[in-house]
Amino acid sequence: MALQAVSFSPKISIHKDVYPAGTFVLKNTGLSEVPFSVHIEVKSKSLIYRNKEVRVPVGAVRAQTASVSEIKQAPQEVNKTLRKGNVIITGASSGLGLATAKALAETGKWHIIMACRNFLKAQMAAKSAGVAKENYTIMHLDLASLESIRQFVDSFRRSGMPLDVLVCNAAVYLPTAKEPTFTAEGFELSAGTNHLGHFLLTRLLLDDIKQSDYPSKRVIIVGSITGNTNTLAGNVPPKANLGDLRGLASGLNGVNSSTMIDGGEFDGAKAYKDSKVCNMLTMQELHRRYHEETGITFASLYPGCIATTGLFREHIPLFRLLFPPFQKYITKGYVSEEEAGKRLAQVVGDPSLEQSGVYWSWNKNSASFQNQLSEEASDEEKARKLWEISEKLVGLA
Missing domain, CATH: 3.40.50.720 (NAD(P)-binding Rossmann-like Domain)
Structure with missing residues (x-):
């Protein structure tokens, strides 16, 4: 899956204390959360976090090459062939x-x-x-x-x-x-x-x-x-x-x-x-x-x-x-x-x-x-x- 553009509204915040260590959740009030993996960098005090599992609201992601429904179905296809x-x-x-x-x-x-x-x-x-x-x-x-x-x-x-x-x-x-x-x-x-x-x-x-x-x-x-x-x-x-x-x-x-x-x-x-x-x-x-x-x-x-x-x-x-x-x-x-x-x-x-x-x-x-x-x-x-x-x-x- 390739995401060419990801934009977040100003209301989105990163919460590190609710989910297990190493997991970041992007939240937007009133929107459901959809899990997917994306290459993302969060820079703070020279620290770089790469390839973290991110939870992103449906309305907060614009992707030209993959839809949310496709993301949900992917694990089923993997199980079918494995x-x-x-x-x-x-x-x-x-x-x-x-x-x-x-x-x-x-x-x-x-x-x-x-x-x-x-x-x-x-x-x-x-x-x-x-x-x-x-x-x-x-x-x-x-x-x-x-x-x-x-x-x-x-x-x-x-x-x-x-x-x-x-x-x-x-x-x-x-x-x-x-x-x-x-x-x-x-x-x-x-x-x-x-x-x-x-x-x-x-x-x-x-x-x-x-x-x-x-x-x-x-x-x-x-x-x-x-x-x-x-x-x-x-x-x-x-x-x-x-x-x-x-x-x-x-x-x-x-x-x-x-x-x-x-x-x-x-x-x-x-x-x-x-x-x-x-x-x-x-x-x-x-x-x-x-x-x-x-x-x-x-x-x-x-x-x-x-x-x-x-x-x-x-x-x-x-x-x-x-x-x-x-x-x-x-x-x-x-x-x-x-x-x-x-x-x-x-x-x-x-x-x-x-x-x-x-x-x-x-x-x-x-x-x-x-x-x-x-x-x-x-x-x-x-x-x-x-x-x-x-x-x-x-x-x-």
Whole structure:
């Protein structure tokens, strides 16, 4: 704030005995007092007082560049931009989720809500990662239970914390499974957790994010190169393929329908890849339906191949042995959990990555860029149909 001219009427006097030492109050009978800071010099017996807090009557100040109402509002704007952001991260007790929580906490700008199934595991993980206690809150969430998701949302709202960013990170990957397993409501586990669980969570929390006064509100859904069939990795069999969504429309319960989204035979690896296509389609549909109205940024990403992550714990031992060096030295696609966490943290809070409807990737120089999605993963009609079926399955329609 700059005040180019300040004039005081002869009736104004300086009182030093009413307010704390070092505070000067300019008074004018009958006029209200308005506090503001101004560079002022009061010379008496060679003493100079600079940059004191002054209280000046409204009618006694003429300022060309700032009004009294602007002065009153300034502290509110400062508070709006200075508070820490609150971010919910699903699956934050290990792997990419934990690495992201650590990266965000280290900036000093974020409070992380670790949404996890195992409270004790999350607590130990946060301590092991060196995340200070004041920087995180652990809340129970099981994405394989729609009831647990609703309870989580209720608990979060009762906490009184605002919500600025949601990161849908948790995932189930069962590549060697011969038979399907199911969620509490009877959906095939990979699709039920990775897609339907995050779909319900996001929809329920949208109103909370809309109400945020944080400068940048975001919903981030972690994708996968394996679900993107326009890449080499995406063409490794079995390839992702949602078909006409007939299996999803029938409930994925294996009783009166297939357990696969496309209606085919169960395949654990394909179930995961299909769920990732659903994640990327959901992100784009969220963008089309809500971005313009709410200003929320909706984005997806593939942070690189974290070949040592616990996500591969269900793979055969030989795969777990050979996959990391293959990614590191042959494909050059390997990234550490720490680096991947920093990349996801970028998408959470970096102003340069605020575009909505984008699928982020990183090149070999660790520079981010907007990547192209496969034809299926960017199919608007399929995204709309997926949305409508998913609403019915989770009880929102």
